[in-house]
Amino acid sequence: MDTTDVVIAGAGPTGLMLAYELRLAGVEVALLDGLPARTGESRAGGIHARTMEILDQRGLLDDLLPQGRPIQAGHFGGLPLDFSDFNTRYPYTLAVLQSVIERELDRRATELGASVQWGSPVTGFRQDATGVEVEVGGPEGSRRIRAAYLVGCDGGRSTVRKLAGIDFAGTDATVTGMIADVELADPPAQPFFGQRGDAGDFSAVQFEPGWYRLVVQRHDRVLERGAELTFEDFRDNFIELAGTDFGMHSPRWVTHYGDAARQADRYRVGRVFLAGDAAHIHYPAGGQGQNLGVQDAVNLGWKLAATLRGNASDELLDTYETERHPIAARVLHNTRAQTALSRSGPHTDALRDIMSDLIDIDQVRQRLGLMITALDIRYDTKADHPLAGRRVPDADLTTEGGDTRVHALLRSGRPVLLVLGGNDVPAIPQWHDRVEIVTAESRTDRWTIPGVGDIPCPGAALLRPDGYVAWAADDPTTAGLVEALTTWVGAPA
Structure with a gap:
């Protein structure tokens, strides 16, 4: 039986960031993923200021920045939010595909000795007072790994969460979002977020030279998670809302998603933890999901390392849930609000008009923008200094x-x-x-x-x-x- 310090299930951005954090601290890691190889697909399409700061804190940002494109704003339910006066070195949204972030994190984690074991799904585990015995499947049969801790970073359908018996309560989908990464023969002059039509809204953003991400959101039309969405279906839906297809062709990827919002009631069961989408799913309004997962990983990583070194008590690990669970709950709350704000019809039109006026007030704009970018997070501490619990300014x-x-x-x-x-x-x-x-x-x-x-x-x-x-x-x-x-x-x- 193989042994290691931490088994990480899932090699997306959350699992890779956690692996990097642990290897940086000298912790041994087994990074497992059930897929045969990386797909190159990208549900997430950007990162916000706090995530850029965190990557910068570890020296991981310099190589990533040239591969993305700064967009000098964000949005709340499709209503633009100006980030330019936020006190950070990165007062913008970086449009960069998830596949690019995964590639960079994979490279850096591998340099530290945390290479991904593909085709290695977690199929079971047993834990006791001293560790976790993890069962791993694969083409060559099952095997076992003994570790001190297991972390499920294995997505919204997390096997680790289900095996741990952790409830995943929330609300079902009411909206279908559709994504296509395509080339455009007649692209729009400017990118746009959440432009509204009679039955939904649509977006067009360029991520790489020649390649655009088009998004369609249809309200009260729900596709089952496994249902097929063809490029022709996507084009028809886009034309119905936008009145044009911008000459879309050569699709790299077409997929769909919903606005189901669910959160694990616990992030820890003994020596088993959840992070990223395994702990919370929500509609990708405001582009918060990937950011949330990366920040989960950084919060948990140093605490696991300190505990494994014997420096910290087990109580430190409990602070992972107490700190991160409320942050994710807030994201679920604001994405539900953004979904409601994006609906069509005269009642929502009136609400959007009022919200647009309110967002023109700096205090409101900053309140919403700092929440979306996670720059306003303050964890509980016993210190009463105004800096205590907040992210330190990059002075x-x-x-x-x-x-x-x-x-x-x-x-x-x-x-x-x-x-x-x-x-x-x-x-x-x-x-x-x-x-x-x-x-x-x-x-x-x-x-x-x-x-x-x-x-x-x-x-x-x-x-x-x-x-x-x-x-x-x-x-x-x-x-x-x-x-x-x-x-x-x-x-x-």
């Missing part, structure tokens, strides 16, 4: 080694104690082997928190590996810091 810094920025300090995936303004480093000798201590000067004396505003630059901040602030203080002492270190880094040595 420019000067250190003894030269100029840098905050997010670049997180490349190693380790916690960072950042001490600023010439303050003394708090005395924490019991954690020196687990925390990187950086002294620096911030090149601005005020930091901007999205949705809150400017605050004075802190005297010190403890940064979790995922870029969220575990503790901060204007006048750094060990008050509160020891408790934060014990909670998020582990008991003193």
